[in-house]
Amino acid sequence: MSKYKVNVISNEKEVTTHELELKQPQDKQVLIKVDACAICTLEQRVYKGVMKRYPFAGGHEVAGTIESIGENVKNVKVGDKVAVFLLTSCGECYYCRKGLENQCVQSFRTSIHEGFVGPGGLSEYMLVDAKRVYRLADDINMSHAALTEPLACCVHSINNAKVELGNDVVVIGVGIMGGFHIQLAKLRGARVIACDINKGRLDVARKLGADIVINSNETNAIEQVKTLTEGRGADVVFCTAAISQLAADSVEMVGKLGRVIMYSSFHPDNPIDLNVNKVHSKEMIITGAVNPCTSDFLTSTRLLSYNLINVSDLISDEININDIQKAFEKAIDPLTYRIIVKCNR
Numbered sequence: 001m002s003k004y005k006v007n008v009i010s011n012e013k014e015v016t017t018h019e020l021e022l023k024q025p026q027d028k029q030v031l032i033k034v035d036a037c038a039i040c041t042l043e044q045r046v047y048k049g050v051m052k053r054y055p056f057a058g059g060h061e062v063a064g065t066i067e068s069i070g071e072n073v074k075n076v077k078v079g080d081k082v083a084v085f086l087l088t089s090c091g092e093c094y095y096c097r098k099g100l101e102n103q104c105v106q107s108f109r110t111s112i113h114e115g116f117v118g119p120g121g122l123s124e125y126m127l128v129d130a131k132r133v134y135r136l137a138d139d140i141n142m143s144h145a146a147l148t149e150p151l152a153c154c155v156h157s158i159n160n161a162k163v164e165l166g167n168d169v170v171v172i173g174v175g176i177m178g179g180f181h182i183q184l185a186k187l188r189g190a191r192v193i194a195c196d197i198n199k200g201r202l203d204v205a206r207k208l209g210a211d212i213v214i215n216s217n218e219t220n221a222i223e224q225v226k227t228l229t230e231g232r233g234a235d236v237v238f239c240t241a242a243i244s245q246l247a248a249d250s251v252e253m254v255g256k257l258g259r260v261i262m263y264s265s266f267h268p269d270n271p272i273d274l275n276v277n278k279v280h281s282k283e284m285i286i287t288g289a290v291n292p293c294t295s296d297f298l299t300s301t302r303l304l305s306y307n308l309i310n311v312s313d314l315i316s317d318e319i320n321i322n323d324i325q326k327a328f329e330k331a332i333d334p335l336t337y338r339i340i341v342k343c344n345r
């Protein structure tokens, strides 16, 4: 019986490699040879000790190739390139039955590798139910494909914001999530205004299609957005930076009937002052976006398979799985974009 490797965050700043027995898929299972797994904020927080849940088999942004299939698998065949949807949902709760499985009461309690909690993408192989894999184009770049899940989160966010043709859309923060929001808002026909305090990131924003960039270190971004919109304020503001002041600024930037999306999660979760009368009289909508639904995930696989999204500029490095510690150290540098772990190279 052959073995395969799984990487597990075993403590603060500590990753250990375990060897497990490689099992063959049964019934409706598929065995995936993992090509690429990106290190997301969740894994970074566990690694840094911000979230102490050890041991944690991290890695939920995964793309791989079908190695073998169970006897009742119909949707994929051996050799297919796939993205893996690792967000679990029970299918039985109120939200699942409304088709909003991203709000499932039991979401994200995956355990892919025997004995370890967590989605487990930082491994050589994964054995999962066939319904979790989504087929991709044969010629797709697998490092790009690993970003299906974060892009799907942004698709969900764009859908929540109901971005319309000709809207003024502000994206606060040009990290990877800001970069995806810029591109998706452009695809929806908006004029996109990107805000950041880092010049390099604003250059990336322009490259990804932002029409206007604002360096919030140099200008008052709220005033600037008002000026650009004849005093009205934006139609949509996405806050993709986890800073409470920026969340407050987002509410100030939006105009009548505008939508504010709190995309980031906040740790620590410092409350902000909210002028409720403004919400009342402007009829503004303040909402969030957390995790994708299956339909968002499907949309994301199509956007990537059809090459409609620039992913190259949002990947800082590709690192071999044997250098996993180095990959984590690089990933936690706040100025890097995604670090991709190549799991079988």
Ligand SMILES: [Zn+2]
Residues within 6 Å of the ligand: 040, 041, 060, 061, 149, 150
């Ligand atoms: Zn993620």
Ligand SMILES: [Zn+2]
Residues within 6 Å of the ligand: 089, 090, 091, 092, 093, 094, 095, 096, 097, 101, 103, 104, 105, 106
């Ligand atoms: Zn559910």
